[in-house]
Amino acid sequence: MQENEFEKQLKNAMEDFRLSPSAPVWEKVKKKLEEKKRRRLPFFFLLAAGLITAGYFTYHFSKQHQQNEEKIVADKNINVPKTNLHDSGNINDQENIANQNINDTSLKSAQKSLHYNIDLYSKEKVVKQINTDIVINEKTAAEKQNIRHKNSKAKQNVNIKNQKEKTDNTVLDNTQIQQSLPTIQPSKLSNDSSEDQQKIKDDVRKDLASVNKDSVATAKDSRNNISKPVTKKPGKTYKNPNWKFGITASYGRSKLTQKTKNSNSYTPQYLNSGVGGGITPTTVSNSHPFSSSNAFSIGAVIKKKIFKNAYISSGINFTHLSVSSNVNKKIDSLLTVPTSNNINSFYAVNGYYQAGSSKVYTSKYNFIEIPVSFQQYIFQSKQTSLSYNAGFSVRELLSSNALIYNPNSNVFFSKNDVLQKTQFQVLAGLNVEINTGKNNSIFIGPQISYSLSNLAKNENIGSFHFINYGLQAGFLLHKK
Amino acid sequence: MDYKELVKNCLKGNSEAQKQLYNQFAPSMFGVCYRYTKSVADAEDVLQEGFIKVFRNLNRFRYEGELNAWIRRIMVNTALNYLKQNKRYSSDLSYEEINLHPVSSENPDINIEAKELADLIRQLPTGCQTIFNLHAVEGYTHVEIGEMLGIHEGTSRSQYARARSIMITWIKCRNEHVKQQRYAGK
Numbered sequence: 001m002q003e004n005e006f007e008k009q010l011k012n013a014m015e016d017f018r019l020s021p022s023a024p025v026w027e028k029v030k031k032k033l034e035e036k037k038r039r040r041l042p043f044f045f046l047l048a049a050g051l052i053t054a055g056y057f058t059y060h061f062s063k064q065h066q067q068n069e070e071k072i073v074a075d076k077n078i079n080v081p082k083t084n085l086h087d088s089g090n091i092n093d094q095e096n097i098a099n100q101n102i103n104d105t106s107l108k109s110a111q112k113s114l115h116y117n118i119d120l121y122s123k124e125k126v127v128k129q130i131n132t133d134i135v136i137n138e139k140t141a142a143e144k145q146n147i148r149h150k151n152s153k154a155k156q157n158v159n160i161k162n163q164k165e166k167t168d169n170t171v172l173d174n175t176q177i178q179q180s181l182p183t184i185q186p187s188k189l190s191n192d193s194s195e196d197q198q199k200i201k202d203d204v205r206k207d208l209a210s211v212n213k214d215s216v217a218t219a220k221d222s223r224n225n226i227s228k229p230v231t232k233k234p235g236k237t238y239k240n241p242n243w244k245f246g247i248t249a250s251y252g253r254s255k256l257t258q259k260t261k262n263s264n265s266y267t268p269q270y271l272n273s274g275v276g277g278g279i280t281p282t283t284v285s286n287s288h289p290f291s292s293s294n295a296f297s298i299g300a301v302i303k304k305k306i307f308k309n310a311y312i313s314s315g316i317n318f319t320h321l322s323v324s325s326n327v328n329k330k331i332d333s334l335l336t337v338p339t340s341n342n343i344n345s346f347y348a349v350n351g352y353y354q355a356g357s358s359k360v361y362t363s364k365y366n367f368i369e370i371p372v373s374f375q376q377y378i379f380q381s382k383q384t385s386l387s388y389n390a391g392f393s394v395r396e397l398l399s400s401n402a403l404i405y406n407p408n409s410n411v412f413f414s415k416n417d418v419l420q421k422t423q424f425q426v427l428a429g430l431n432v433e434i435n436t437g438k439n440n441s442i443f444i445g446p447q448i449s450y451s452l453s454n455l456a457k458n459e460n461i462g463s464f465h466f467i468n469y470g471l472q473a474g475f476l477l478h479k480k
Numbered sequence: 481m482d483y484k485e486l487v488k489n490c491l492k493g494n495s496e497a498q499k500q501l502y503n504q505f506a507p508s509m510f511g512v513c514y515r516y517t518k519s520v521a522d523a524e525d526v527l528q529e530g531f532i533k534v535f536r537n538l539n540r541f542r543y544e545g546e547l548n549a550w551i552r553r554i555m556v557n558t559a560l561n562y563l564k565q566n567k568r569y570s571s572d573l574s575y576e577e578i579n580l581h582p583v584s585s586e587n588p589d590i591n592i593e594a595k596e597l598a599d600l601i602r603q604l605p606t607g608c609q610t611i612f613n614l615h616a617v618e619g620y621t622h623v624e625i626g627e628m629l630g631i632h633e634g635t636s637r638s639q640y641a642r643a644r645s646i647m648i649t650w651i652k653c654r655n656e657h658v659k660q661q662r663y664a665g666k
Contacts, residue, residue, distance in 0.1 A: 005587045006587045006644070007616045009587075011616065011617055013597050014511070014515070014597070014617045016594060017511040017514075017594035017595065017597075017598055018511050019511050021506055021510045021523075021524050021527055025506070025528050025531075026499065029528055029531045029535070030495065030498070030499075033495075033498070033535055328628055328630065329626075329627055331627065354627050356557075356628055357561050357628070358627075358629070358630045359630075
């Protein structure tokens with residue numbers, strides 16, 4: 001009793017002991033707190049920027065799609081104006097008729113090819129092409145009229161019959177078109193070799209070459225089935241391969257969310273005091289016992305196209321998650337842990353840690369994981385694309401050195417038997433994919449997953465759910 | 481303002497509330513930090529670090545106990561970490577088991593100002609100072625101290641006995657000195 005008198009006096013004296021710290025202390029505290037807020041800002045900024053970008057691309061893509069559809073309708077209604085050569089009245093010359101026919105027929109043929117049969121690379125390009133052709137046609141006609149008036153002898157240099165034969169073909173293939181013009185026009189322009197005429201000639205040649213390039217694949221079909229309409233593809237569409245497969249890797253952080261039972265929960269009993277045993281559990285701690293730590297995964301993925309711009313993907317991953325806890329020295333004493341809701345059924349745990357600050361213990365979890373997710377492209381071009389993915393995964397715990405926290409006694413213990421080996425997760429993310437070659441691509445993007453399963457088998461121990469987030473990247477090979 | 485209201489406002493990020501909470505608890509917490517360290521600058525470092533932890537973990541405070549006790553625990557833990565991490569202390573922070581000192585039965589009156597008493601505690605060797613603070617002032621048992629510091633319970637007991645003995649000697653000397661001064665004054 002006497003011994004305690006000294007401590008009592010000392011404690012009383014120290015209870016009222018107050019000292020004023022200097023003013024800069026608060027300023028430093030305030031600064032540190034603001035720094036933390038600022039550190040959070042980039043994350044929210046990136047998230048917001050990501051959402052805005054996704055929204056913009058979605059809007060842009062849908063708008064572009066709508067415009068393309070409108071243009072297709074407009075394009076179908078385009079009637080290529082015929083030249084006025086027939087109506088000019090005074091042109092009776094067979095050569096000019098032939099020229100007109102050649103050009104009209106060739107342009108019409110090109111337009112038809114463009115209109116119905118050509119696998120267009122660009123919708124806008126087609127419209128522009130047709131308009132250019134029309135202008136050229138008109139220019140050429142006007143030019144012909146000039147030639148006709150300036151030098152009627154020019155007709156002697158033209159092999160009308162040969163050209164006529166060519167133009168009489170109901171369908172001209174593009175090779176014929178290309179061959180015909182250079183033959184006609186130099187002759188036609190032979191007496192008037194102005195730069196403009198040469199330019200027109202070059203333009204026509206270029207345009208027809210362009211038409212020819214685009215239509216090469218379907219030119220034969222066009223001859224056989226010219227009236228049959230073929231569905232056009234809008235815009236610069238990128239045809240997704242049917243299959244994609246490759247490797248993925250991700251790195252980020254994992255943490256455990258915790259829900260503790262506050263009342264009527266089972267308090268572990270301490271058995272066999274032993275060394276350092278026989279302690280009374282300290283007061284219940286409600287502080288979160290786990291901090292986030294490193295997480296990574298590596299694996300393989302396979303994706304199957306299910307819609308025009310959507311895939312279903314699966315794969316297999318090795319996933320490593322970890323969380324850290326502040327603990328004190330290990331107590332070599334027995335602790336009982338309930339195995340079920342029946343408090344008479346329990347595990348005996350040999351050794352445990354009390355929450356404290358002596359050291360940081362990292363609990364590691366190694367899983368094999370099978371994710372299944374739906375992926376849809378919200379923006380796609382030939383080079384890059386943006387997609388979101390959402391799905392679920394199943395994980396099986398392979399190994400762990402995990403500490404389980406019991407809030408009722410404020411202790412950590414290690415017992416893999418109390419861990420739920422099979423875990424179900426929901427996952428979501430964004431991906432930016434870049435085509436790095438004809439048949440391959442790389443992708444990168446943020447991913448997040450949340451475990452729906454409790455990490456502990458028994459809810460009396462607590463309710464712990466994994467959440468992990470980070471960046472995922474990968475390399476994919478494409479197969480048509 | 482009710483402390484619950486104050487905590488809620490702090491959690492909302494209200495800097496005025498944070499300052500209010502700091503002003504309310506800083507003097508008593510600075511006293512705690514002062515006892516565990518050997519200089520005012522170090523005590524202020526611990527106080528600063530401790531309050532950052534307090535504000536960052538305030539969402540974990542469940543209003544079940546006293547806020548003062550909760551903050552005090554954080555300060556003590558922060559001080560212990562500071563001592564371990566700081567070379568000036570860690571080199572001197574010897575918890576080696578020393579020969580058991582018989583616990584002195586003397587209980588001199590502690591008619592000393594709190595500040596002076598705290599200064600005496602700070603004169604103890606770092607290991608003894610820490611254990612003396614934890615046991616005599618904070619009221620932790622030797623088992624708990626053993627777990628907190630990662631030492632054996634017996635080490636804590638012997639270190640405390642030594643610290644207590646030194647403190648009693650100093651207090652007695654100080655009391656004698658004061659008495660002599662009083663007689664001299666009369």
